[in-house]
Amino acid sequence: MRRQIPVVITFIVGSVLIISVFIPHKPFGQLGENFSVYFDIIAVFAFILGAGNLLRVHGNRIYKKHKDWPYSVVTVAGFTVMMIAGLFKIGGSPGITGDLTEPGSMFEDLYMYVFTPLMATMFALLAFYVASASHRAFRAKNKEATVLLLAAFVILLGRTPFGVELTSWLPDPLSFLEIPNLASWIMSVPNMAGQRAIMVGIALGVIAMALRVILGVERTYLGADSE
């Protein structure tokens, strides 16, 4: 029963949502929208579970004085301060209906001067790893790799002032060979064709997977039997 009931719930919810598309009348017409809201609400509780788990894991590391435990203190402190600043709107408009992102509030300051720089720099750091990946990718070992290299190179050059200057001397009849124009053409024609093939492939995969889940063939999301 512990595994059968969830499978039945998945089947009913999934199939009702698919059927509802063909019945544009109340209550079926709004089911998709309503279920999306239910999904969002349940997701918040899953988030609470995740936050609880974060505190449990790092609390355990602090309590048992694991290696690098002071960094766990930093994580717990960062989480707690951000959460309190946001939930209680410290320095901002009081009350539940007050503006969360009011300028000068503690939550907004933490977002602007702690969260944003950390996130932006973390992603910016990837530029160096992308450069390292470029070094490997830009070695034209075969024809396919050469095509990838050329497409990436034209796109990169086409978006820089250097790329614009490089072919600006071309006469008007050959303007389609100017690197920025070439980059735009690659993006809107062959790239679009490849993107469409990938999107259709993904869609077919998602549809097949959704059917497997709804019909109860795919049950891995329920976890192990022992749980």
Next chain:
Amino acid sequence: MDSVFSHTIAAILTIGIISFLYKDNPLYKFCESLFIGVSAGYWFVQQYYANLLPKLFDNLGITKLVGAENAPEGALQALFLEGRLDDNLLYLIAGVLGVMMLLRLSPKIGWIARWPLAFTVGSSAGLYFITYFQSNAMSQLEHTILPLNSFNNLVLIVGTVTGIIYFYFSKEHKGVFGGAAKVGIYFLMITFGASFGYTVMSRMSLLIGRIDFLFGTWLGLVK
């Protein structure tokens, strides 16, 4: 917060993350741990104010019940003050399913958490089935059915069809079919190359943004 002080904090955190390029060090570990904590806190608060409060508490009338002046009346007010069943009362189901999700923490009755999980998985499967079929499969194919009156249209049709042929693994890629799949690979390579180029550009612009912050906003060396 004083702007010099706040910019200095942001700059120290920026340098802390960049310092990883040298090697793993205590300042980077501090910044990394802080990032994990602060981002978890940020998304927690965002989820509360973007979903839990308006979609559950407001609809049920709990916000009004706790004394918020501007909060709308919800299902509980309709039930107890007006004596009628409001449609919003159905959000109680979502709330109950959410609470059931928290039972995962209990070893004895943790299995109950599978019910809300089954609901979310089922609703995702049902919604994705329809949306992917409509927007990704049918819509993309519809936009590929073009008149063969230009070179670009021809390239689009050939690229899309051969790309799809490459993803078809139920038939061996041999002969004409194999040739078409090979052409499809070249189109896919162009797509990957374009995506790679764009990724490099976006990461570089982020890096330029951080360097501009350090040398411009913080130190004032770049105007």
